[in-house]
Amino acid sequence: MNKELQTLIDLFLKILHLYSVINKKPKDYGTGDLLYFTEIHTITMVGKNKKINVTRLAEVMGVTKGAISQTIKKLVSKNLILKTNLRNRKEVNLKLSEKGRLVYKGQKSFQKDIFTFAAALYKRGTPEQRDLVRRLFIEIVANMQMRVKVQESAG
Amino acid sequence: MNKELQTLIDLFLKILHLYSVINKKPKDYGTGDLLYFTEIHTITMVGKNKKINVTRLAEVMGVTKGAISQTIKKLVSKNLILKTNLRNRKEVNLKLSEKGRLVYKGQKSFQKDIFTFAAALYKRGTPEQRDLVRRLFIEIVANMQMRVKVQESAG
DNA sequence: GTAATTTTGTTTAGCATCTAAACAAATATA
DNA sequence: TATATTTGTTTAGATGCTAAACAAAATTAC
Structure with missing residues (x-):
């Protein structure tokens, strides 16, 4: 894994x-x-x-x-x-x-x-599969945004 | 959708x-x-x-x-x-x-x-869910690499 | 084996983009 | 009204990139 x-x-x-x-x-x-x-x-x-x-x-x-x-x-x-x-x-x-x-x-x-081809792939996925993709992206954005904020307040 | x-x-x-x-x-x-x-x-x-x-x-x-x-x-x-x-x-x-x-x-x-938190999320997903994530990334990379190649041969 | 070609790396001038800092102008607050 | 804050601009200097000219080494052709 x-x-x-x-x-x-x-x-x-x-x-x-x-x-x-x-x-x-x-x-x-x-x-x-x-x-x-x-x-x-x-x-x-x-x-x-x-x-x-x-x-x-x-x-x-x-x-x-x-x-x-x-x-x-x-x-x-x-x-x-x-x-x-x-x-x-x-x-x-x-x-x-x-x-x-x-x-x-x-x-x-x-x-x-x-993203055309990736979008087609995504559409063919099950709701459960799509759910993980969405949550991953949201998590990565949240983490990166946090880092940017920390950087701003530190610098 | x-x-x-x-x-x-x-x-x-x-x-x-x-x-x-x-x-x-x-x-x-x-x-x-x-x-x-x-x-x-x-x-x-x-x-x-x-x-x-x-x-x-x-x-x-x-x-x-x-x-x-x-x-x-x-x-x-x-x-x-x-x-x-x-x-x-x-x-x-x-x-x-x-x-x-x-x-x-x-x-x-x-x-x-x-990617720590995203990785934890990914690990908790089912094999089917993880499969879509992997395929999406591979697809996006392939598409972007194709674009870079086209750009090189054109420019 | 020598000459011509190709490959590899470097340097240069010039451009796009960014920051930090000084500034000017308008607005908000005391 | 005076002071402080907010907003936008300009400047000098830095990074990082390209294109092009170049030098040096290796490969290919003859």
């Missing part, structure tokens, strides 16, 4: 690594912009969170406000993200432009693609 | 993101060196693959030879990795120093820690 478990952990670590390799190459989702993963990820997060601001985006993405500010500046200049609520120079509200939504949709379908 | 599946994919993407957040902070595994993830990952790969060389390491890690060469240079200067087979200036064989092995062990136990 321990060997089986180690193999499984190795598989999981391999997935984590492969995902970063896949996302290293910049992509064009049909807008004419070659976008790096950080840019795409930022667009994804803005698309997912209505009217988010820089500070909250930094929290959600686990980086500093400065990093977000720089990325947003670039994406605004590329007309992928819009700053609304500009009568007020503080508390900027971010939203996607039409072009930004195209990237958002492209990335979503890319993610769906990656 | 589709909502359940989307939730699961979101959980998985969250894991991928949290892992990168966790690994962003440099760590000291008791050698006095504050090491960044790239350095730790490189040490891990050298530890896992006996007498590996720069070219193979680049393939395994999905980066260019130049990148590996730079990282190795730094790790050799920190006395974490050793270059053997130096009578021959080509085909360098890499291995961990005593200090490097300490980092290797530290990282291994860190990875084990992350």
